Structure formats: C-alpha cells, structure tokens
Amino acid sequence: MAIHELFPYLCVHDAKAAIEFYCKVFEVKEIFRLTEPSGRIGHAELDFHNGAILMISEEFAEFGILSAKTLGNTSVSLHLHVDDADAVVARAVAAGATLDMAPQDQFYGERSGVFHDPFGHRWNVGHSIEKLTPEEMQRRYTAMFTDAG
Template identity: 85%
Template sequence: MAIHELFPYLCVDNAAAAVDFYCHVFEVKEIFRLTEPSGRIGHVELDFHNGAILMISDEFAEFNIRSPKALGGSAVTLHLHVDDADALVARAVAAGATLDMAPQDQFYGERSGVFRDPFGHRWNVGHNIEKVTPEEMQRRYTAMFDTPGGGSCSS
C-alpha cells in the first residue's frame, strides 16, 4: 500500500470565521468551499503552499463530527514550520489566538511557540535554529529530567 498524501481535516464551530482567521494568520489562500443552502459549510480547502492542504468543516453533530469546543478540547497539535515563528505566533495572538507557550529555543534545534486558535485547535509553530542529531536530541532530552524542575521543553 502506498500513501500519497495526508491532509489534516479540522472541524470548527464557525468554519467561515476559521477560514478568515487561518487565511489572515498563515497568509494562505482558499481553494474552494462547499456550502449547504442553510449556510453550513461542509468542506473548505486552504492552500498552505508546497502541496500542504488544510481541510475545514463546520460541525455535523448528526454524523458525530464535532469541534474541540464541543468536545472540551483537542488531543491533536498541528506542527507548522515557518521562516519566523516569533512573527507568526505574534500575528496569531493579535488575531485572537490564546498563547500557550511563547516562542523559545528548544532542545531539538528549533525555536517554537504554541497557541490555540479561537476554534480550539492547538498549533506548534517553529523554525530551525540548529541541526541536531537524534543522539544529541536524546542526550538533551534526558538531561532535562536530570535537573531540578526538569521536563520543560526549553533547552
């Protein structure tokens, strides 16, 4: 079996507002949308460049398709690599996202920050600051737990 692509498909409680937020914050373009006569959005695709597509829909409780708000949170984090994590996280927060972790240098060679968008989805946004081998990454990870207060994600 060959897997050709993987597309995250987010359910939100207001797809039209989510599309506006994502297009503004991530500077992406809407490809197309399918809207019911009632106005409920069944499907939207956003072009995140380089072949990355994000799909979005409104809630469909009758099919058990519910947003993080309806479920009381989300267990999924979307990890996005960008040119400038600080700028994107700041833009997201200015647009209404909740800051979970300000951008900081991480043990795995990335500067990243975390926010929750207004629709309940969690985003980890980062950019590379150094190349780290898997062995060095493990060493740094282990060292975090050997220090008082260890276990944080900063280096």
C-alpha cells in the same frame, strides 16, 4: 500499500471565521469550498504551500462530527514549520488566539511557540535554529529530565 498524502481535517464551530483566521495568521489561501444552501460550510481547503492542504468543515452533530470547542479540548497538536515563528505566533495572538507558550529556543533545534486558536485547536509553530542529529536531540532530552531532578 502506498500512502500518498496526509491532510489534517479540522472541524470547527464557525468555518467562515476559521478560514479567515487561518488565511490571515498563516498567510495561506482558500482554494475550494462546498457550502450548503443554508450557508453551512461542508468542506473547505486551504493551501499551506508546498502541497500542504488543511481541510475544514463546520460541525455536523447529526453525524457525530463535533468541533474541539464543543468537545471542550483537543488531543491533537498541529506542528507548523515556518520561516519566523515569532511573527506567526504574534499574528495569531493579535487575531484572537490564546498563547500557551511564547516562542523560545528548544532543545530539539527549533524556536517554537504554542497557542490555541479561537476554534479550540492547538498549534505548535516553529522554525529551525540549528540542525541536530537524533542522537544529540536524545542527549539534550535526557539531560532535561536528569538536570530537573
């Protein structure tokens, strides 16, 4: 079996507002939208550059498709690798996101911050600050727990 692509598909309570938020914060473009006659957005695609596509839909409770907000939380984190994590996190917070962790240098060679968007989805946004081998990352990870205890 060959897997060609993986597309995150987010269900949100207000797709129009979510599309506006994501386009503003991540500086991406909407490329496609299907809208019911009632105005409910059944499907939209945002181009995150380099072939990365984020898909979005409204809730469809009649089919069991519910948003993170309706469910009360999400178990998924979306990790977005960018040029400037500080700038993206600042834009997100200014646009209504809830800051979970301000950007800071991490053991795995990234500077990253974490926020929940206004639609209940968790984003970890980072940029590279150093290139590390898996062995060095593991050493630092182990040290984090060893030094803490």
